[in-house]
Amino acid sequence: MGAELLEFKTTPVGEINSTVERIRQTFWTAKTRNVQFRIKQLRKLYWAIEDNKQLILDACKKDLGKGFFETMIAEIAWVQNDIIYVTNNLAKWCKDESAPDISLANKFMRPKIRKDPLGMVLVIGAFNFPLQLSFGPMVGAISGGNTVILKPSENSPRSAMVMQKIMQESLDPDCYTCIQGSIPEMKVLLEEKWDKIFFTGSATVGKIITKAAAPHLTPVVLELGGRNPAIVTRKADVALAARRLLWAKTMNAGQVCISHNYTLVDKEVLDQFVEELKRGLTEFFPKGAKASEDYGRMVNTGSFNRVKKMLDGTTGKIVAGGTVDAEDLFIEPTVIVITDTEDSLMRDESFGPLMPVLGVDNLDQAIHIANKTHETPLGVYAFGSKDETDKVLASTRSGGASINDGMFHGTIGTLAFGGVGDSGSGSYRGKASFDTFVHHRSITHTPGWIESMLKARYPPFAGTNKYGQLSKMLLQKPNFDREGNQKLGWITWIFTLGTGGYFRGASRALILAGMAVLIRVLMDRRTMNGILGKD
Numbered sequence: 001m002g003a004e005l006l007e008f009k010t011t012p013v014g015e016i017n018s019t020v021e022r023i024r025q026t027f028w029t030a031k032t033r034n035v036q037f038r039i040k041q042l043r044k045l046y047w048a049i050e051d052n053k054q055l056i057l058d059a060c061k062k063d064l065g066k067g068f069f070e071t072m073i074a075e076i077a078w079v080q081n082d083i084i085y086v087t088n089n090l091a092k093w094c095k096d097e098s099a100p101d102i103s104l105a106n107k108f109m110r111p112k113i114r115k116d117p118l119g120m121v122l123v124i125g126a127f128n129f130p131l132q133l134s135f136g137p138m139v140g141a142i143s144g145g146n147t148v149i150l151k152p153s154e155n156s157p158r159s160a161m162v163m164q165k166i167m168q169e170s171l172d173p174d175c176y177t178c179i180q181g182s183i184p185e186m187k188v189l190l191e192e193k194w195d196k197i198f199f200t201g202s203a204t205v206g207k208i209i210t211k212a213a214a215p216h217l218t219p220v221v222l223e224l225g226g227r228n229p230a231i232v233t234r235k236a237d238v239a240l241a242a243r244r245l246l247w248a249k250t251m252n253a254g255q256v257c258i259s260h261n262y263t264l265v266d267k268e269v270l271d272q273f274v275e276e277l278k279r280g281l282t283e284f285f286p287k288g289a290k291a292s293e294d295y296g297r298m299v300n301t302g303s304f305n306r307v308k309k310m311l312d313g314t315t316g317k318i319v320a321g322g323t324v325d326a327e328d329l330f331i332e333p334t335v336i337v338i339t340d341t342e343d344s345l346m347r348d349e350s351f352g353p354l355m356p357v358l359g360v361d362n363l364d365q366a367i368h369i370a371n372k373t374h375e376t377p378l379g380v381y382a383f384g385s386k387d388e389t390d391k392v393l394a395s396t397r398s399g400g401a402s403i404n405d406g407m408f409h410g411t412i413g414t415l416a417f418g419g420v421g422d423s424g425s426g427s428y429r430g431k432a433s434f435d436t437f438v439h440h441r442s443i444t445h446t447p448g449w450i451e452s453m454l455k456a457r458y459p460p461f462a463g464t465n466k467y468g469q470l471s472k473m474l475l476q477k478p479n480f481d482r483e484g485n486q487k488l489g490w491i492t493w494i495f496t497l498g499t500g501g502y503f504r505g506a507s508r509a510l511i512l513a514g515m516a517v518l519i520r521v522l523m524d525r526r527t528m529n530g531i532l533g534k535d
């Protein structure tokens with residue numbers, strides 16, 4: 001018989017400080033500095049995930065109604081892929097890097113960058129992709145050589161317990177451990193001094209974390225949410241846009257931080273877009289979303305009520321879906337045509353399967369509304385001609401963007417991921433995860449034999465020419481004039497023929513050569529004509 005899901009059990013508050021202290025002390029033993037140790041731990045984690053695959057599938061089903069495909073692709077295989085990628089590259093990433101742009105004089109000191117562990121870090125997970133958003137950052141933290149405490153979200157309780165089991169089965173408990181709980185346990189954790197806190201969740205809690213970190217000057221990575229716009233112009237492939245956006249909104253029943261919160265559609269293609277969304281819904285869920293094994297549920301009654309309230313508050317018209325079932329925590333994928341930018345569906349992040357669609361007159365209006373709704377969302381999704389999508393990118397800000405798709409950029413596991421402004425700060429995934437969890441430590445070695453050449457740095461300076469000697473070695477000359485224009489050195493002038501650019505210089509040289517050949521040919525013809533007496 002397979003293993004059973006465990007009941008959620010909070011870590012006793014009285015145990016938290018001593019656990020933290022144990023994890024802190026382990027860092028000082030330097031055990032996690034050893035790169036091979038880190039790789040082995042990550043490989044063990046990989047196999048423990050594999051061995052607990054069925055439990056993870058069961059837990060995600062119970063917690064969020066997640067089907068096999070979504071749990072495999074965005075949780076289990078996602079984290080396993082990450083582990084393989086990280087373990088394949090870690091030895092290379094950990095090597096000291098020679099520092100760039102070092103002057104000849106300073107090269108003797110062999111400046112380099114060492115990727116140093118930060119120390120003891122706290123990873124706080126969110127409920128919607130319980131494994132991905134907890135183990136993902138934790139893999140980065142382990143790869144960086146840190147000791148780690150993971151606090152999964154209590155709102156996906158079965159998944160949280162499976163993660164604890166996996167950690168206990170695979171990882172060194174003195175280096176990496178899991179603490180379960182909610183606000184009371186978080187309060188105790190946040191009183192501790194961490195070397196970094198990695199938080200995924202809401203902006204409201206993000207502020208609490210940041211405030212708690214401030215007295216210790218602990219750096220914080222914030223992976224928050226946003227009211228992400230999708231924009232569809234009249235030049236877009238409307239059917240394709242509808243299908244892709246439907247995919248981005250029905251995954252995990254819309255509980256995805258990077259899915260679009262609303263869609264701005266050119267009025268000329270609004271009806272067609274809505275029809276294509278309806279067509280897509282019957283294609284994705286032929287027997288209806290409720291009967292589909294693939295379609296998820298709201299995580300709990302609180303979330304269900306919140307999303308339902310947003311739907312109840314709209315002044316728009318429901319044109320597809322709209323059914324809900326509180327017992328089952330089910331909310332049908334719902335398309336609502338709205339007419340007001342202040343609609344309840346625009347004011348907040350829905351984090352549910354609601355698809356408000358607002359007609360706009362043109363792209364400029366769409367951009368204006370998007371920027372007014374949220375200046376710095378997590379994602380922007382634009383469908384239209386190249387010029388139009390370029391314009392959207394150039395006139396908006398966001399953590400990431402997918403052109404001609406919904407949230408695609410967020411599905412590439414090796415692409416750096418993060419928010420901007422109030423949708424978050426810091427990034428991770430792939431190599432970015434490693435970089436987030438190490439300190440780039442600059443190191444020099446000054447050889448003894450160079451002392452006589454470095455003597456000019458020591459006082460006394462007054463009455464000596466030490467500054468003159470050193471400045472010859474160290475100071476650079478400006479290559480620009482007082483107007484900010486670039487000045488050309490004579491070597492550059494020769495190679496660029498005064499154009500300032502090598503390509504333009506080469507073009508000018510070709511033209512000059514062509515003219516010289518032409519003059520030569522003309523002169524030769526005149527000479528020949530003279531000889532032949534043709535003049």
Ligand SMILES: NC(=O)c1ccc[n+]([C@@H]2O[C@H](COP(=O)([O-])OP(=O)(O)OC[C@H]3O[C@@H](n4cnc5c(N)ncnc54)[C@H](O)[C@@H]3O)[C@@H](O)[C@H]2O)c1
Pocket residue numbers: 124125126127128129133151152153154155181182183186187200201202203205206208222223224225226256257349351378419424
């Ligand atoms: N940028 C991302 O990668 C990303 C990913 C998933 C979710 N999100 C965002 O997160 C939100 C939904 O996730 P959620 O409900 O799990 O977020 P949440 O902020 O409620 O919870 C996240 C974590 O914070 C802890 N927490 C909750 N209240 C706390 C408090 N008062 N003090 C200290 N800790 C507390 C929880 O235990 C949990 O582990 C949405 O806004 C969504 O956009 C962002």
Ligand SMILES: CC1=C(/C=C/C(C)=C/C=C/C(C)=C/C=C/C=C(C)/C=C/C=C(C)/C=C/C=C(\C)C=O)C(C)(C)CCC1
Pocket residue numbers: 073074128129255256257258410411412
């Ligand atoms: C196979 C060939 C090709 C390429 C095909 C490609 C690129 C297929 C891609 C398929 C995809 C993207 C499937 C869907 C995957 C869904 C994933 C991974 C979901 C991830 C969810 C995430 C990360 C959620 C995150 C949530 C967060 C952060 C917050 O809430 C071609 C086209 C090259 C041709 C040859 C064959």
